[in-house]
Amino acid sequence: MTAAAAPSRFRRPRRENGGDDSGVSARRWFTPWLLIAPGGLWLLIFFIIPLFSLGRLSLQDGGFSNYSTVISDNSTVIIRTFVYATISTIAAIIIGYPLAYVIATKGGKYKNLLLALVVLPFFVTYLVRTLSWKILLFDGGPAVSIFRSLGVLSENQGILGSPFAVVAALTYNFLPFMVLPIYVSLEKLDRRLLDAAADLYSSPARAFRKITLRLSLPGLFAGTLLTFIPAAGDFVNSELLGSERTVMIGNIIEKNFGKEFFRPELSALSFMLMAIILVGVIIYARLLGTEEIA
Amino acid sequence: MNPPNWLRALGRVSLWVWASLGLLFLFTPILVTVIYSFNEPTGKYNYVWNKFSLAGWSDPFKYPELTDALIFSLKIAVSVTIIATILGTLIGLAMVKYKFRAKGVIGAILILPLTMPEVVLGFSLLTLFVAVNWSRGFVTIIIAQVMFSVSYVATTVRARIRGFDWRLEEASLDLGASPFRTFYKVTLPLIAPGVIAAAMLTFALSLDDFIITYLNSGLDNTFPIQIWNMKRSKVPVQINVFSTALLVISIALALLLVVFNNRRSRKLAGLAA
Numbered sequence: 001m002t003a004a005a006a007p008s009r010f011r012r013p014r015r016e017n018g019g020d021d022s023g024v025s026a027r028r029w030f031t032p033w034l035l036i037a038p039g040g041l042w043l044l045i046f047f048i049i050p051l052f053s054l055g056r057l058s059l060q061d062g063g064f065s066n067y068s069t070v071i072s073d074n075s076t077v078i079i080r081t082f083v084y085a086t087i088s089t090i091a092a093i094i095i096g097y098p099l100a101y102v103i104a105t106k107g108g109k110y111k112n113l114l115l116a117l118v119v120l121p122f123f124v125t126y127l128v129r130t131l132s133w134k135i136l137l138f139d140g141g142p143a144v145s146i147f148r149s150l151g152v153l154s155e156n157q158g159i160l161g162s163p164f165a166v167v168a169a170l171t172y173n174f175l176p177f178m179v180l181p182i183y184v185s186l187e188k189l190d191r192r193l194l195d196a197a198a199d200l201y202s203s204p205a206r207a208f209r210k211i212t213l214r215l216s217l218p219g220l221f222a223g224t225l226l227t228f229i230p231a232a233g234d235f236v237n238s239e240l241l242g243s244e245r246t247v248m249i250g251n252i253i254e255k256n257f258g259k260e261f262f263r264p265e266l267s268a269l270s271f272m273l274m275a276i277i278l279v280g281v282i283i284y285a286r287l288l289g290t291e292e293i294a
Numbered sequence: 295m296n297p298p299n300w301l302r303a304l305g306r307v308s309l310w311v312w313a314s315l316g317l318l319f320l321f322t323p324i325l326v327t328v329i330y331s332f333n334e335p336t337g338k339y340n341y342v343w344n345k346f347s348l349a350g351w352s353d354p355f356k357y358p359e360l361t362d363a364l365i366f367s368l369k370i371a372v373s374v375t376i377i378a379t380i381l382g383t384l385i386g387l388a389m390v391k392y393k394f395r396a397k398g399v400i401g402a403i404l405i406l407p408l409t410m411p412e413v414v415l416g417f418s419l420l421t422l423f424v425a426v427n428w429s430r431g432f433v434t435i436i437i438a439q440v441m442f443s444v445s446y447v448a449t450t451v452r453a454r455i456r457g458f459d460w461r462l463e464e465a466s467l468d469l470g471a472s473p474f475r476t477f478y479k480v481t482l483p484l485i486a487p488g489v490i491a492a493a494m495l496t497f498a499l500s501l502d503d504f505i506i507t508y509l510n511s512g513l514d515n516t517f518p519i520q521i522w523n524m525k526r527s528k529v530p531v532q533i534n535v536f537s538t539a540l541l542v543i544s545i546a547l548a549l550l551l552v553v554f555n556n557r558r559s560r561k562l563a564g565l566a567a
Binding site: 029031032033035036038039040042043046047048049050051053054057095096098099101102103106112114116117118120121122123124125126127128129131132133134135136138140141172175176179204225226229230232233234235236240249250253254257260263266267270271273274277278281 | 302309310312313315316317319320321322323324326327330340341342380381382384385387388391392394400403404406407408409410411412413414415417418419420421422424425437438440441444445448498501502503504505508509517518521522525529533534537540541544545548552
């Protein structure tokens with residue numbers, strides 16, 4: 001170690017010990033792997049291997065019939081899960097894209113302050129944020145009074161327990177994950193392209209569609225994944241704000257993960273959730289034509 | 295064809311209004327958390343506003359189970375931050391500084407945990423712990439949180455240190471500094487802002503995490519798990535008090551980091567001039 005570490009002016013071309021270049025290059029070849037090894041092993045043992053363990057367990061006592069059982073028993077829940085995740089992702093795009101756009105293009109010197117406001121929710125723990133939604137949507141709370149005065153809800157109707165409550169809170173909880181990547185891609189956008197488009201008689205709408213929107217697709221893609229995936233796997237919002245009408249896949253896993261006899265079926269359910277998401281991600285990447293960032 | 299001016303003005307105004315509403319949407323629940331830390335709830339649940347009171351703030355440690363859970367969470371967060379920051383930074387350095395085969399595979403493995411629902415990650419890890427008969431608690435929580443944090447750290451560090459002039463290291467070595475001294479005096483100051491940012495992110499993620507932690511916690515309770523367990527019996531105002539205090543501390547730390555970074559970049563600019 002000390003010999004190799006000895007300072008030398010001529011490190012690269014020739015070593016003192018008779019041009020033993022192989023030792024040097026061997027070390028070079030090794031260095032990145034030495035750096036990666038500790039974290040890489042951690043991921044191998046506690047991320048990759050568990051996925052195999054999950055797959056194996058999902059085929060225990062019954063093989064593939066575990067899958068058919070789990071799908072036929074929970075078809076409503078599975079469909080509901082993906083419907084909720086899809087709606088909240090679309091809502092997050094509708095709210096998040098304009099917000100990211102305004103911050104990136106019109107934020108000026110307040111850009112960082114506005115971004116800080118976007119990530120502020122992360123400074124309050126997830127469960128407490130969701131409990132705040134419970135306060136907001138509680139019977140007699142502000143949201144219910146507003147909706148009642150607008151006539152959307154009748155006098156004895158509430159919001160808590162409804163799909164609306166769950167989807168709204170899902171949208172809220174993952175919205176910053178939508179805003180940030182879109183912001184990053186819009187921030188990098190070369191504004192001169194828009195000037196050029198205007199000079200070439202493009203309407204602003206067309207310039208937006210052909211330039212701004214297209215160049216922000218990678219951000220939109222990343223934002224969609226970062227919103228959709230946690231929403232599809234969530235059980236906190238449905239448990240705290242929903243009812244038995246709003247049970248999602250995550251709730252089934254949460255309710256039963258302690259019961260040993262149920263684990264093969266739960267593994268099948270988890271594996272299926274993961275598989276559907278992966279397939280969805282690939283299709284979505286194709287649709288957007290953003291394979292290179294996937 | 296260009297739309298008339300009044301239409302464009304209308305579009306601009308509605309864009310601003312829509313974006314402000316979006317910010318309001320993000321901001322309101324946080325505000326509610328803070329405001330309700332000053333509530334005096336009528337029952338066991340702090341859901342309905344009754345009247346202003348400092349009771350929660352004057353007696354923050356009223357529920358020992360909640361206080362213990364918060365301390366437990368902080369212990370976990372410190373351990374996870376130290377381990378994950380070191381492991382993740384090393385990977386980030388390897389990815390930026392070296393060319394090697396299988397870099398793409400490593401990159402994909404790093405991204406993969408971020409593209410999986412937490413409930414799947416947590417449950418699959420649980421199946422491993424069950425298979426090897428490992429009882430769940432402090433250690434398994436740390437294992438679980440480091441697992442997903444390493445990816446965040448490596449990705450953050452990698453993004454922040456890309457394009458640095460690594461010849462500075464060679465210059466230092468050529469000028470007779472030991473590798474250790476070179477790391478300490480050259481490499482570390484270069485990568486420090488990225489590493490600090492990653493460490494803060496990890497700390498926040500650790501405190502925030504519920505789903506993966508919950509599935510692998512056994513009988514040990516972090517702050518979020520304690521709230522989860524209490525939710526059917528009581529939701530005391532102290533939850534909001536602790537959350538508000540953490541919020542204020544986080545904002546203060548973030549501001550401090552901004553000031554530190556500004557001063558640092560001014561100093562670097564001064565050196566360059």
